[in-house]
Amino acid sequence: MPYALDQEKWQRVRQMMGRHNLEALVARAPDNILYLTNYWTMKGYDLVIFPRDGDPTLLVIEPQFREAQRTAWNKDVRYFKFYHSKDPRPPMIRAVEMAVDVLRERKLNGRVGIELSQTSQICDRMVGEPTVFWQGYYDAFRTSCREVADTTPLLAETRMIKTSQEIERMRLANELAAIGMEYARKNIRPGMKESEVAAMIEGHIHAVGVGYQGKVAMARAFTLVWSGKGIATFTATSDRPVIENEPTLVEIWVCADGYWTDLTKNICPGRLTPEYNRLLDQLLKIFAEGVSCVRDGAPLGDIDRVLRKGIEAAGYPGQPSHPVAHGVGARAHEPPYSHQAAPGAMRSGMVLAIEPGVYWEGGGGLRLEDNFLVTPTGCEKLCSYPDDFRV
Numbered sequence: 001m002p003y004a005l006d007q008e009k010w011q012r013v014r015q016m017m018g019r020h021n022l023e024a025l026v027a028r029a030p031d032n033i034l035y036l037t038n039y040w041t042m043k044g045y046d047l048v049i050f051p052r053d054g055d056p057t058l059l060v061i062e063p064q065f066r067e068a069q070r071t072a073w074n075k076d077v078r079y080f081k082f083y084h085s086k087d088p089r090p091p092m093i094r095a096v097e098m099a100v101d102v103l104r105e106r107k108l109n110g111r112v113g114i115e116l117s118q119t120s121q122i123c124d125r126m127v128g129e130p131t132v133f134w135q136g137y138y139d140a141f142r143t144s145c146r147e148v149a150d151t152t153p154l155l156a157e158t159r160m161i162k163t164s165q166e167i168e169r170m171r172l173a174n175e176l177a178a179i180g181m182e183y184a185r186k187n188i189r190p191g192m193k194e195s196e197v198a199a200m201i202e203g204h205i206h207a208v209g210v211g212y213q214g215k216v217a218m219a220r221a222f223t224l225v226w227s228g229k230g231i232a233t234f235t236a237t238s239d240r241p242v243i244e245n246e247p248t249l250v251e252i253w254v255c256a257d258g259y260w261t262d263l264t265k266n267i268c269p270g271r272l273t274p275e276y277n278r279l280l281d282q283l284l285k286i287f288a289e290g291v292s293c294v295r296d297g298a299p300l301g302d303i304d305r306v307l308r309k310g311i312e313a314a315g316y317p318g319q320p321s322h323p324v325a326h327g328v329g330a331r332a333h334e335p336p337y338s339h340q341a342a343p344g345a346m347r348s349g350m351v352l353a354i355e356p357g358v359y360w361e362g363g364g365g366l367r368l369e370d371n372f373l374v375t376p377t378g379c380e381k382l383c384s385y386p387d388d389f390r391v
Contacts, residue, residue, distance in 0.1 A: 001217040001257050003038055005073040008163040016158050017052045017113075024108040025050040025151050026099055026141060028133070029121040031330040032155055033058075034258040039072040040218070044124035044131035045082075045092045047099045048074075049108070057102050059095050071217075078102075096137055100144045113151030114141050122258065122331050125218060156335045160327055161349040166259065167373060170329070170351060173256040174263075174371060174382040176212060176219055180205040181250065181265045181385040190244035190269050194237050197248060197267075198225040205254060216256045224251040229363030233321055245270035247366060247389070253332045260332040261382075262353040264369035266389045277390075279358060279366050284388055286310035286356050287368050290324075294352065294372055294379040300325075300336055300344040307356045308340070320357040320367070328353045328371050350374040351382070 013036065017025065027033055027048050030041045036050050042064050049057040056074040065079040080094045081087075087094065103109055116138065123130055142148050162170070180201045188197055202221040209219025226232060228243030234251075242248050247266045254261045272280065290307040303325040311319050325338035328351050336344055338352070346352070352374065357367030368387045372379040 001215060002071050003073075003165060003169075006038070006163050006165045009035070009165070010073075012158050012161075012163075013050065013155075014052055016154055020113070020149065020154060021111055022113045022149060022151070022154075023052055023110045024103065024106075025113045025155070026103075027115060027151070027155070028095075028137070029115055029118055030124045031122040031258070031334075032115065034122075035155070035159060035330050037072045037074055039068050040258040041124045042067075043126055045090075045095055047095050049099055049102050049106070051106065051108055054106075057106070059098050059102070061091055061095075092131065093136070096140045100140055103141075103144060109145050111147045111149060112141060112145040113149045113154065114138070115152045115155075116148070116150035117152045120331065120333065122255075122260070127220070159329055159334060160336055161347055162329060162351055162373075163349075166329060167349075167351070169256060169259040170261070170371070171382060172212065172216055173219075173254045173259050173261045175384070176205050176209045176216075176256060177221070177252055177254040177261050177263050177265075178383050178385040179208055180221055180252065180254070181267070184250070185267050185389075188242060188248065188267050188269050190242050192242045193239045194225040194227055194230065194242065194248070195239055197227075197242060197250070198223045198237050201225075201250065201252065209254075209256060212256070219254065219256045222253040222255075225249070231359065231365050231367075232363060233357070233359055242269060245273050246276060246364070247272070249367060251367075251369075255332075258330055260328055260330070261371055262326075262328050262332040262355075262369065263371065263383055263385075264355055264357075264367045265383075265385050265387075266366065266368075268389060272390060276366070280388070280390070282314045283356060283358060283366055283368055286314065287354070287387065290354055290356060291372065291379060291381075294346060294354075294374055296346060296348040296374060296376045298346045300338050300346050301340045301342055303338040303352070303354060305340040307354075311356060311358060314358070316358045319359060321359075322355075322357070324356055325352055325354045327351065346374050348374055348376050352379075
């Protein structure tokens with residue numbers, strides 16, 4: 001979807017490049033290309049050369065050329081052939097060679113940043129076959145530039161603070177998540193398979209989200225669904241039945257044009273059992289205590305510390321086994337991460353997923369998770385679907 005150039009973002013990136021004496025960045029991770037150009041790659045073969053001065057150059061496969069021209073902020077968009085009658089090599093090889101030529105053409109052969117330590121990245125729009133880095137990619141720039149620096153941590157730090165445009169886009173993703181969950185709440189029935197609930201949510205968000213309010217070109221949802229004793233820590237959705245009077249837990253990521261949510265929402269067909277009512281009351285209180293410490297300048301580790309202390313006091317020491325607070329943006333999981341043993345402070349403009357959970361031995365339990373925008377005086381919850389799902 002075309003968006004006006006995010007000048008605030010480009011300014012931040014170029015200030016970072018100035019501090020680290022970088023002439024240019026070369027990015028191929030889909031989330032970094034999206035972040036720098038507004039173009040969300042279809043197959044993951046594309047590259048961007050982002051100079052400290054002047055217009056970036058975006059290199060895309062030939063079938064995507066017109067779309068890239070329409071959606072990218074930069075004017076210099078070039079294509080390489082997806083299929084070449086005289087070149088049997090994969091198209092990403094041609095992209096790297098073209099990128100080296102662009103650096104040479106633009107005399108950007110001094111200190112250049114590339115993604116040397118990419119540990120995770122978002123999928124491209126095709127999702128099913130992610131592309132990865134290879135040794136020849138790194139070697140191509142090491143031999144053509146005077147010095148290569150690792151741009152991964154630098155971009156990760158820059159991306160932690162969202163611009164107003166990014167926040168607007170994340171609001172859209174959270175709206176779609178709420179729409180999907182409300183649809184599931186109205187249509188879930190005891191005895192349905194967990195996979196049916198997952199398909200219902202994912203299909204509805206895709207159907208409603210593409211073209212949503214004229215602001216979203218592509219929307220997808222990715223879910224894990226567990227019901228009753230099937231609730232556990234990150235196991236696969238199965239054909240287990242939805243249990244009446246017990247929670248059906250939905251781990252839901254929604255992606256709207258490359259910007260993500262990371263949420264955990266719950267539905268109960270019927271009335272919660274006393275045991276689950278008690279656990280939900282405990283978790284809501286713990287969740288509120290964790291959220292109350294979120295504000296500009298507060299220690300980032302406070303979220304992890306407060307949530308785990310509350311969970312231990314409730315009688316579940318050592319839980320949960322997963323992190324309980326992290327950044328969200330052009331990835332569902334990105335820096336910063338809250339850890340009680342790590343330094344760092346919360347800053348206005350960060351968007352944090354906060355997710356306390358308790359899992360019972362033998363199956364069952366609950367997790368609550370929302371995305372919060374850090375503000376000078378506190379935080380704002382971005383998804384309207386309630387955490388107290390008894391409402």
